[in-house]
Amino acid sequence: MEHTETTFSMPRIGDKAPSFTAVTTQGEINFPSQFEGRWVILFSHPADFTPVCTTEFITFASQEEKFKQANCDLVGLSIDGLYSHIAWLRTIHEKIEYRGMKNVEVKFPLIEDITMEIAKKYGMIQPGEATTKAVRAVFFIDPKGIIRAIIYYPLSLGRNFDELYRVVVALQAADAFGVATPADWRPGDDVIVSPAGSCGAAQGRMEDKTLDCKDWFFCTKKLPKEMVLEKILKK
Numbered sequence: 293m294e295h296t297e298t299t300f301s302m303p304r305i306g307d308k309a310p311s312f313t314a315v316t317t318q319g320e321i322n323f324p325s326q327f328e329g330r331w332v333i334l335f336s337h338p339a340d341f342t343p344v345c346t347t348e349f350i351t352f353a354s355q356e357e358k359f360k361q362a363n364c365d366l367v368g369l370s371i372d373g374l375y376s377h378i379a380w381l382r383t384i385h386e387k388i389e390y391r392g393m394k395n396v397e398v399k400f401p402l403i404e405d406i407t408m409e410i411a412k413k414y415g416m417i418q419p420g421e422a423t424t425k426a427v428r429a430v431f432f433i434d435p436k437g438i439i440r441a442i443i444y445y446p447l448s449l450g451r452n453f454d455e456l457y458r459v460v461v462a463l464q465a466a467d468a469f470g471v472a473t474p475a476d477w478r479p480g481d482d483v484i485v486s487p488a489g490s491c492g493a494a495q496g497r498m499e500d501k502t503l504d505c506k507d508w509f510f511c512t513k514k515l516p517k518e519m520v521l522e523k524i525l526k527k
């Protein structure tokens with residue numbers, strides 16, 4: 293089926309996060325200004341009282357402290373009203389156990405977006421997937437309010453929260469140490485040194501004993517795990 297008649301904006305990596313005020317389960321928020329100085333993950337889920345979303349909320353809420361220690365706050369959103377959110381979060385807390393996690397209290401704000409205003413601003417409605425539900429979108433927003441990474445999942449696929457944490461840590465490590473991170477990078481793994489910008493620099497790279505160069509354009513260096521964690525978890 294074609295969905296050309298409705299176009300919603302899609303913020304991009306490098307854009308300023310679209311601003312809004314919203315009613316949430318933790319009171320009103322001003323986004324992203326209220327989170328200035330901290331990283332924030334803004335994520336959407338399709339609907340309250342649905343099973344995949346329930347497993348996601350239990351998992352994310354159980355890891356909230358770990359994200360907070362990495363200077364990262366969590367903010368959820370769905371196209372549901374506040375009272376639905378409250379009822380669902382109470383049910384999760386009181387009744388639902390998932391993979392040994394139980395009595396889980398969701399302490400981060402969950403936005404009510406019954407008008408879809410915010411979901412549309414963030415390209416969370418993808419009509420080919422659903423017209424009345426947000427897909428599972430994840431926006432990683434830096435302390436200056438800039439979108440640094442975006443991940444989208446369809447309705448049927450629950451997210452991997454270890455990966456979301458890995459993204460937060462890798463983005464912070466790249467900023468702090470001026471490096472890039474290779475496939476499947478985790479703290480303690482070697483990092484990528486930015487490519488040489490001249491023939492002389494390329495030769496210098498190959499001769500630099502502190503680097504491990506597979507070729508002139510592909511050099512890595514050690515970045516000890518403690519240095520990464522000290523930088524990211526020290527706030």
Ligand code: BEZ
Nearest residue numbers: 338342343344345447448
């Ligand atoms: C779920 O969270 O279980 C779900 C939500 C919307 C569509 C399909 C599954």
